[in-house]
Amino acid sequence: MPNDNIATKLLIDGELVEATGNERLPSVNPANEEIIGSSPSAGKADVERAVAAAQKAAPLWATLSVRERIKYVRAIAAGLQARADELLKIEVLDTGNTINKAWGDISSAGEALEYYAGLGLELKGETIPASANNLHITLREPYGVVGRIIPFNHPIKFAANSLAAPLMAGNCVVLKPPEQSPLSAGVLAEICREVLPRGVANIVTGLGSATGDVIVRHPAIKRIGFTGSVTTGMAIQRAAAETCVKHVSLELGGKNPMIVYPDIDPDLAAQTAVGGMNFAWAGQSCGSSSRILVHESLYDAVLKRIVERVAALRLGDPLDPQAQMGPVNSERHYERVCRYIGFGNADGAKLMAGGKRPPGKLFERGYWLQPTVFADVMPSMRIAREEIFGPVLSVFKWKDEAEAFAIANSTDYGLTASILTNDLNTALRAARAVQSGYVWINGASGHFYGTPFGGHKNSGLGNEEGIEELYSYTQNKTIHIMLKL
Ligand code: NAP
Numbered sequence: 105m106p107n108d109n110i111a112t113k114l115l116i117d118g119e120l121v122e123a124t125g126n127e128r129l130p131s132v133n134p135a136n137e138e139i140i141g142s143s144p145s146a147g148k149a150d151v152e153r154a155v156a157a158a159q160k161a162a163p164l165w166a167t168l169s170v171r172e173r174i175k176y177v178r179a180i181a182a183g184l185q186a187r188a189d190e191l192l193k194i195e196v197l198d199t200g201n202t203i204n205k206a207w208g209d210i211s212s213a214g215e216a217l218e219y220y221a222g223l224g225l226e227l228k229g230e231t232i233p234a235s236a237n238n239l240h241i242t243l244r245e246p247y248g249v250v251g252r253i254i255p256f257n258h259p260i261k262f263a264a265n266s267l268a269a270p271l272m273a274g275n276c277v278v279l280k281p282p283e284q285s286p287l288s289a290g291v292l293a294e295i296c297r298e299v300l301p302r303g304v305a306n307i308v309t310g311l312g313s314a315t316g317d318v319i320v321r322h323p324a325i326k327r328i329g330f331t332g333s334v335t336t337g338m339a340i341q342r343a344a345a346e347t348c349v350k351h352v353s354l355e356l357g358g359k360n361p362m363i364v365y366p367d368i369d370p371d372l373a374a375q376t377a378v379g380g381m382n383f384a385w386a387g388q389s390c391g392s393s394s395r396i397l398v399h400e401s402l403y404d405a406v407l408k409r410i411v412e413r414v415a416a417l418r419l420g421d422p423l424d425p426q427a428q429m430g431p432v433n434s435e436r437h438y439e440r441v442c443r444y445i446g447f448g449n450a451d452g453a454k455l456m457a458g459g460k461r462p463p464g465k466l467f468e469r470g471y472w473l474q475p476t477v478f479a480d481v482m483p484s485m486r487i488a489r490e491e492i493f494g495p496v497l498s499v500f501k502w503k504d505e506a507e508a509f510a511i512a513n514s515t516d517y518g519l520t521a522s523i524l525t526n527d528l529n530t531a532l533r534a535a536r537a538v539q540s541g542y543v544w545i546n547g548a549s550g551h552f553y554g555t556p557f558g559g560h561k562n563s564g565l566g567n568e569e570g571i572e573e574l575y576s577y578t579q580n581k582t583i584h585i586m587l588k589l
Contacts, residue, residue, distance in 0.1 A: 110141030112290025113356040114150060114309065117157035118302030120293060120491070124149045124242065129309070131154040134200035134431040134438075134471045140575060141198075141561040143286040146308040146560040151278065154306035158249040158276035159324055162304030164248050166274040170224040176300055177224075177271055178373070181217035184210070184264060185297030191291050194400055195260050197288040197424045200430040203423050204472070207385035212551075213264035216431055216569075220268035223574050228281040235323055238550040239585040241479050244578035246274035246355055247327040251319040253340070254283035256333040256433050257493075263289045264570070267296070270329070271534060273577035278306045278325065284434045309393055312336065321347045327577060331355040331390075333491075334517075334562050353566030353576055355390070356559055358519025361512035362393040362548060363502075363534055365525035366401045373398070373524055374409030376495070380548025383417055383429045383475050388437075393548050394492065395481075395506050397500045407479050407499055411456045413476045414497070419462050431471040432494055438471035441494030443474060451485040453478040453498065483514040495572055509537045518560030522548045541567075 110131070113120035113202040116491050121143035122128075131141045146154075149187060165173070184191065188210050193378050195210065196203045201239055229242035252266035263281055270277050281289035286309040308315055320328060320343045328350055330340050337354040344350040362380055364373045380393035387394070423432035445459050458476030473495055479487050481498040483522045502508040512521060521540035531545045541560045544550065551557060556567035566576055 112143045114529035116154045116306040137469045146310040146315045154278045162248045162276045174221045174224045174462040177221040179299035181214040195288045198285045202384045203429045209261040212261045216268045217266040220272040243581045250275040251325040251328045253280045256284040259285045260288035269573045319581040327351045342409035354564045356564045359517040360520040361395045361517045362522035364398040365528045366399040368524045370405035373406045378413045386432045403501045414457045444492040448478045448487040455482045513539045516562040519563035
C-alpha cells in the first residue's frame, strides 16, 4: 500500500465514483502536516444519488432472511480483517492516533459487525394478551434508508459500527465519514462494494455543512444516527425537524468526572486517571475522564503521581509502537485546544505539566501538544465546564461527598463517570448520584459490546453498542388478528 496519495472514492449504488463536481478534499498527516491523500467532496447531487440508490435497494434488503443479512454483515467484517494491516497504517497516518491503540479500533470495527450479526435473530416482536378474541402481535420493521454521520477520532470503528446495526435491522445506509480523517472509510467502501448488493451501503465523504446537511434534511431519510459534538447534534435536530418528522439519535460530547475516594491507593488512582484520559488518542475520545475529582486527604499525593505519569508519556511518531501519544487530529482542532489551555491559565488554574508544543525536531511540524495537567481547577472555570477534546486533564479537590457530586454534576454534559473506591456501598451510592449514562467503578474508558453506551443530559439521546441500538433502527408495527374461537 502506498503511504501517500491515498485517493478514496465515493460508494454510490455499488460503484466507486468521484463527486459530480470532481472536487476533492486533501487529507493531512497531523504528525507532520504532509498531504497523504484525498477524498471526494460529495455535493447535493451525489447525496441524492446515494439516497436514491439506498431507496431502490431497501425493499429487497429488508425482505432478505435474517440469516442472509447475517452472512453479508459478516462478510464486511471478514473484509476488514483481510485488510487490517493496511487499514491500521492508513488510520494512523490520517488521525495521528498511536498504532498500538489504533489496532484496538480496527478490531473493534470487526467486533461491532460480528456482534450485530450475532443479534440478528433477536429482531423479534411480541405477542400481547390485550384481549381474549384477538391475537395481538408486534413486528419490528426497518425505516428504509438510514443516515449516519460520524466524527474524526475513531473513524474506522465508527464507520463499521454505523453500518452494523442498521444493516442487520434491514435498512440501507448512507454514511458520511469525517472530513479530517476519511481515508479508512475509503477502504470500507471498497469492501462493501465487493461484498454487498448495490445500494445497500453508500459512503459519501465531504463537509458536514454540505454533504452532512443534505443527509440530515433529506425527506427520504427518516432515521439519523449522529456521533459528534453537542453543537452539531443540536443543529442536526433542528435541521431534521425542518424537513419532516425524523428519529434522531445522538452520541455527543462529554466532560467526564472521575471521583477519587480517600480509601484508594494514590498510585492506582493516578494510573487510572492517566489511562482514562486516553492520551494515545491525544485525549480525543468522548469518554475520556477529563475531570479528576480527588478527596483532599490524598489530593497532593494523587496530583504528584498524575503529573509524573503524564510527564513520562512518550510522544512520538504515531507509527512507532513505542509512542504513547501522537498529535491532535487537525490544525483547527490544535488551535481550539491551545485556546482552552489559554483559558485555563487566564482563569487561574495551576498549570502542572505541559501546555505547550513539545521541544525537539520531530515536533516542529504537525499538531503536537504536550500532555497537559491543570490543578486547583474550580467548577466555574471554562476548562471545567466545556469539552476540550484534547490532551488536557483538570484536577479538582473535594472535602465531602456532597461537594464531589455537585462538582461532578456541574456541567451540561452527562456521558461517562468513574468512581474509585474500595467500598461497594460508596461506589454504588456514587454511581447512582452521578448524572452520567455510563459509569465505571474502579476503572475507566473501557467499552464492552452488549452493554448500552449513551449520554444523559446534553451528551446524547439513545444508546449504542447494545441490543438497544439494533432495536433503534426498527419501528414497531402492531397487528391484531381476529380469532374465530
Ligand atoms: P463535529 O464537529 O460535531 O462533527 C461530527 C460530524 O458531523 C462530522 O462528520 C462533521 O463533518 C459533521 N457535521 C458538522 N456539521 C454538520 C451539519 N451541520 N450537518 C450535518 N453534519 C455535520 O464533531 P467532531 O469534532 O468531528 O468530533 C468530536 C466530537 O464528537 C466531540 O464532542 C466528542 O465528544 C464527540 N464524540 C462523541 C462520541 C459518543 O459516542 N458520545 C464518540 C466520539 C466523539 P466534518 O467532517 O465536515 O466536520
